[in-house]
Amino acid sequence: MQKITEIRWHGRGGQGAKTAALLLGDAAMSLGKFIQAFPEYGPERMGAPVASFNRISSEPITIHYGITEPNVVLVLDPTLIGSIDVTKGLSDDGVIIVNTSSSPKEIRTLTKFSGGKVFTVDASKISKESIGKDIPNTPMLGALIKATGLLDFDHMIEDLKKKLAKKFASKPEVIEGNLKAVKRAFDEAKGE
């Protein structure tokens, strides 16, 4: 088997779950990894539960079926817990990261996930304070690195800075806000 980290993002339509997977894929690729990023293929509706996926590996990835047993799950909207099974297929040594003001312990109780690690971070609050809008997907990248060590954090920040500088050349405050949000999420993510 190819050694691949498989990641599933849960969000609601319009919340940026697909963009989060693309961002992570792009960032991991810039740091020399082989990647896949793909959305759940289905009719998308604003507010409805959606999922997106990543594969990240140091070696070329040839497999192209869906991800059913992820190593990492990220939940952009905590109200999804309970209405859908966010830990479905998550391996016993897996990691779940939730955008919430609740503690990891409270999330363990809610999800009944006894294995691996549970991380929480209030990415929505961080996003509102740093970027001025509730866009939790960018800060969740910071929490993901903290929880998994999947990528080198400093390298990722450097890469993100370059990409944002290209995209938002006329809006330096957006660049600063995004970088700050990722850094804060990295620092503030708590796990057990």
Add this chain to the structure above:
Amino acid sequence: MVQVVAKTGNEAMAEAMRQINPDVVAAYPITPATEIVMIFSQFVADGLVNTQYVPVESEHSAMSATIAASAAGARAMTGTSSQGLALMYELLPIASALRLPIVMPEVNRALSGPINIHNDHSDTFAARDFGWIQIFSENSQEAYDNMLQAVRIAEHPKVKLPTMVTTDGFIISHCLEKIEVFEDDVVKNYVGKFPAYTNLLDLKNPVTLGALDLQNYYFEHRRQTAEAMKSAKEIILEVGKDFGKKFGREYGFFEEYKMDDAEMAIVCLGSIAGSAKSVVDEYREKGVKVGLMKIRVYRPFPAEEIASVLERMKAVAVVEKADGLAAKGGPLFDEIRSALYDKKKKPSVIDFIVGLGGREVTHKHLNEIFDELKDLAATGIVKELIQYKGVR
């Protein structure tokens, strides 16, 4: 010279089209190929290409306009999928009969009905006898590489045939992957100037195209198209080899994965080949001498070349995403078995029809297929010739 970027299959194909910079693109969007022409139309709007973009009201019109542009001496392209391709069926054999070197990305999606937007190969398989060269891609990188080669193949004086390059809908078209792209100038030089074989606008040398062709000549012209398809084989190999020399990735009619000492083989095409390769690795670790043949060029069908590799096998499992609906198995199975018929020593061949309408082909399904193949190689007993795997 090479830039490493993250692109989906659709983005990779649109990028190839930008670099090819065709004279005319006439298109109508359809899921999951929409992005190709959407991204390309943005290139047009941003002035990044010199293309005349014709937004038409249907795929029938898209292919009509593309044929007309090509006949007028322009390098012309379009892109489509499934029902869109089906709406073009009336025009597709005209493009090949007129020997117009149109290049078209096609994103494989199930034919309706019932209506479905997901991947299988029923759309292009149904267009197999229209005189179009068909090249399948396993991933985004191959989609990009195949698009560039398709221009060289289609426009070669010994070929002059329309060519479609396919990817698997959503599985590849919407999957972001790491790929290498070349500099614009490199691609520009690689595809070269368009050799306009016909020019309807050249008033000094008037020609007639598409005239009525009855009992007197139709037969001869069909025969000529068949000959052109046959001679395309040599050019496809030449272009694939040259691509390898120039860019480091050589292409042929098919890819052989761990076939050298194989006693049994899986034959498939498209993205499923990548998944099956990892299963080949797993069985190789267990000491099973299994290999994989990934068909890249489906038309012209490289029957002799396929047979000369597969005749060494004890057992072959064809895995395909299309059904003949009461033909003797799927289209690929039919042709592979037929290709092997004249061989003195031939393997047992079984067919697995999988993934219709985007039904996931999982690691478990592939394992089951490999186990049956192993049994067949050991016993030579065909339990069930044609099987539907993953159907409820």
